[in-house]
Amino acid sequence: MSPHHPCWVMCQPGQLGSVDAMTDRYDVIIVGTGAGGGTLAHALAPTGKKILLLERGSFLPREMANWDPGAVFVDGRYMSADIWYDADGKPFQPQVHYYVGGATKMYGAALYRLRPADFGEIKFADGISPAWPLSYDDFEPFYARAEWLYQVHGKHGEDPTEGTWSKQYPWPAVSHEPRVQQISDDLAAAGYHPFHAPCGILLNEADRPASTCIRCAWCDGYPCLVHAKADAETIAVRPVLDRPNVTLLVNAEVIQLKTDRSGRTVTEVLLRRGSGYETYSADIVVLAAGAANTARILLGSASDQHPTGLANGSDQVGRNYMFHNSKAVAALAKEPNETVYQKTLALNDFYLASDSGHGPLGNIQMLGKSNAMAMKGEEPKLTRLAPHWSLEEAARHSVDFWLTTEDLPRPDNRVTVDGDGRIHLSYTWTNQSEATALYGELKTILNKTGMPAHHVLDKNFYMDMSIPIAGVAHQAGSCRFGTDPASSVLDTDCKAHELDNLYVADSSFFPSIGAVNPGLTVMANALRVGDHLAKRLG
Numbered sequence: 190m191s192p193h194h195p196c197w198v199m200c201q202p203g204q205l206g207s208v209d210a211m212t213d214r215y216d217v218i219i220v221g222t223g224a225g226g227g228t229l230a231h232a233l234a235p236t237g238k239k240i241l242l243l244e245r246g247s248f249l250p251r252e253m254a255n256w257d258p259g260a261v262f263v264d265g266r267y268m269s270a271d272i273w274y275d276a277d278g279k280p281f282q283p284q285v286h287y288y289v290g291g292a293t294k295m296y297g298a299a300l301y302r303l304r305p306a307d308f309g310e311i312k313f314a315d316g317i318s319p320a321w322p323l324s325y326d327d328f329e330p331f332y333a334r335a336e337w338l339y340q341v342h343g344k345h346g347e348d349p350t351e352g353t354w355s356k357q358y359p360w361p362a363v364s365h366e367p368r369v370q371q372i373s374d375d376l377a378a379a380g381y382h383p384f385h386a387p388c389g390i391l392l393n394e395a396d397r398p399a400s401t402c403i404r405c406a407w408c409d410g411y412p413c414l415v416h417a418k419a420d421a422e423t424i425a426v427r428p429v430l431d432r433p434n435v436t437l438l439v440n441a442e443v444i445q446l447k448t449d450r451s452g453r454t455v456t457e458v459l460l461r462r463g464s465g466y467e468t469y470s471a472d473i474v475v476l477a478a479g480a481a482n483t484a485r486i487l488l489g490s491a492s493d494q495h496p497t498g499l500a501n502g503s504d505q506v507g508r509n510y511m512f513h514n515s516k517a518v519a520a521l522a523k524e525p526n527e528t529v530y531q532k533t534l535a536l537n538d539f540y541l542a543s544d545s546g547h548g549p550l551g552n553i554q555m556l557g558k559s560n561a562m563a564m565k566g567e568e569p570k571l572t573r574l575a576p577h578w579s580l581e582e583a584a585r586h587s588v589d590f591w592l593t594t595e596d597l598p599r600p601d602n603r604v605t606v607d608g609d610g611r612i613h614l615s616y617t618w619t620n621q622s623e624a625t626a627l628y629g630e631l632k633t634i635l636n637k638t639g640m641p642a643h644h645v646l647d648k649n650f651y652m653d654m655s656i657p658i659a660g661v662a663h664q665a666g667s668c669r670f671g672t673d674p675a676s677s678v679l680d681t682d683c684k685a686h687e688l689d690n691l692y693v694a695d696s697s698f699f700p701s702i703g704a705v706n707p708g709l710t711v712m713a714n715a716l717r718v719g720d721h722l723a724k725r726l727g
């Protein structure tokens with residue numbers, strides 16, 4: 190069977206395309222196949238340039254366990270076995286997923302643009318969220334392209350905080366199920382501005398590929414068994430694998446980059462595959478291994494020319510790590526909530542500072558529907574003594590929200606690497622007062638949307654799960670881009686200031702993170718970097 194045959198890809202993860210480490214030279218090597226790396230590969234594939242994709246993981250197996258909350262949330266079946274260490278040296282298992290498609294294999298596919306205000310400076314009680322070196326208008330065309338590539342359903346023009354848009358979404362907004370529609374109507378009647386959340390799912394529309402989303406409850410936090418979630422594997426990587434100029438090597442963990450004597454050019458990419466080591470080379474090397482792992486590779490590539498780590502003359506690599514100050518909240522109502530696909534509604538009334546006095550607080554969106562096993566996996570201590578039936582009952586009645594407050598880039602919130610190459614993550618929370626205030630606003634909203642009358646308890650009861658340090662799903666910022674080489678790692682093309690042929694195209698480049706999900710911005714930026722590289726490569 191041809192190595193490019195889709196069944197071969199599905200059934201036998203391994204090496205696609207023939208690779209000879211000793212003799213092959215590539216135009217571009219891309220490390221990582223997630224939102225950044227996968228999208229970049231998709232953008233560059235039509236150039237005909239010889240591209241090698243290096244992916245630490247393999248293809249995520251398609252199996253019934255994809256949709257089993259016990260396997261996914263309790264057993265952590267798809268989580269990496271990686272152990273990282275916090276500031277006190279305490280080990281923890283980060284919620285990272287090493288597969289073709291990266292974190293997008295598990296993501297909720299809520300694909301938001303940052304708001305124009307996010308590109309400027311924003312003041313919070315704990316400090317400043319810095320301005321980006323580019324504006325919203327610079328990103329807008331790439332947002333539009335990313336929305337079309339990732340098949341986003343939505344409706345521009347509903348949310349007053351969004352920026353201008355050059356193209357409507359490719360597909361209409363996903364309609365609300367009755368309970369969510371009721372909440373939306375109640376919110377609008379109370380003077381709020383609910384809008385349809387942008388969803389990257391492949392509903393059964395004209396021109397659809399074979400996979401069709403059935404709007405199941407297993408989307409947010411689960412791999413999609415039927416490949417109908419717009420993730421980086423399905424949308425970006427698989428479609429280019431049959432091109433002769435694209436080669437994917439899986440189970441290939443990049444551990445170091447080596448440079449020439451001048452220190453300005455990456456000449457070798459060293460990786461571990463099985464029990465052996467291999468090196469590859471290319472004119473251009475792009476890191477897209479995720480914010481923590483990209484920093485790890487750079488810090489682990491220290492040399493005489495770059496004694497503190499590659500591209501790290503500024504001492505900024507690994508610093509300014511962000512991951513959002515997020516909360517998952519389940520409001521328990523007396524009436525059951527029969528919604529299956531719940532992530533269709535969002536609210537940005539508290540995103541910007543208001544005339545009535547509150548500062549910028551963040552985004553409220555609906556979350557994938559709670560279920561008993563997921564509650565157990567997410568909160569083992571809180572739910573340990575609860576009988577399973579009580580959790581099932583709670584899940585049946587829950588209405589679930591995800592609250593996101595921006596966290597601030599702090600130099601001491603950083604990734605470092607020890608002598609054994611292990612990741613250490615130091616993190617101190619920021620913007621707690623804003624996160625608490627946003628939670629307060631949600632409670633007010635619930636009171637205004639008629640939920641108290643239906644609540645199980647006399648008074649409102651909310652299960653509030655703040656996301657701990659291991660919740661690295663939204664990791665960003667470890668190699669920020671900027672115009673000043675003293676305070677940033679990358680220039681505005683996402684090329685390392687100190688090297689001529691090294692780029693970064695994952696969430697590391699964020700100078701600040703805003704308060705909406707980061708995926709679409711990573712994809713849009715990868716398309717932007719792709720345009721630059723296509724020009725550079727001629």
Ligand SMILES: Cc1cc2nc3c(=O)[nH]c(=O)nc-3n(C[C@H](O)[C@H](O)[C@H](O)COP(=O)(O)OP(=O)(O)OC[C@H]3O[C@@H](n4cnc5c(N)ncnc54)[C@H](O)[C@@H]3O)c2cc1C
Pocket residue numbers: 220221222223224225226243244245246284286287288289290291292293295296297298299300301409410411441442443444477478479480482483486661662663664694695696697706707708709711
């Ligand atoms: C459960 C979950 C839900 C989420 N929900 C949403 C959502 O609804 N909306 C949204 O916008 N965002 C969401 N996110 C976040 C989003 O998925 C990430 O922001 C985005 O994928 C980051 O892109 P990236 O390219 O930086 O990293 P990734 O997509 O993680 O890609 C990094 C890739 O590099 C590979 N890699 C790592 N180290 C190496 C190495 N040394 N050598 C070779 N390869 C390596 C990894 O295996 C991976 O394939 C969610 C994430 C998770 C985990």
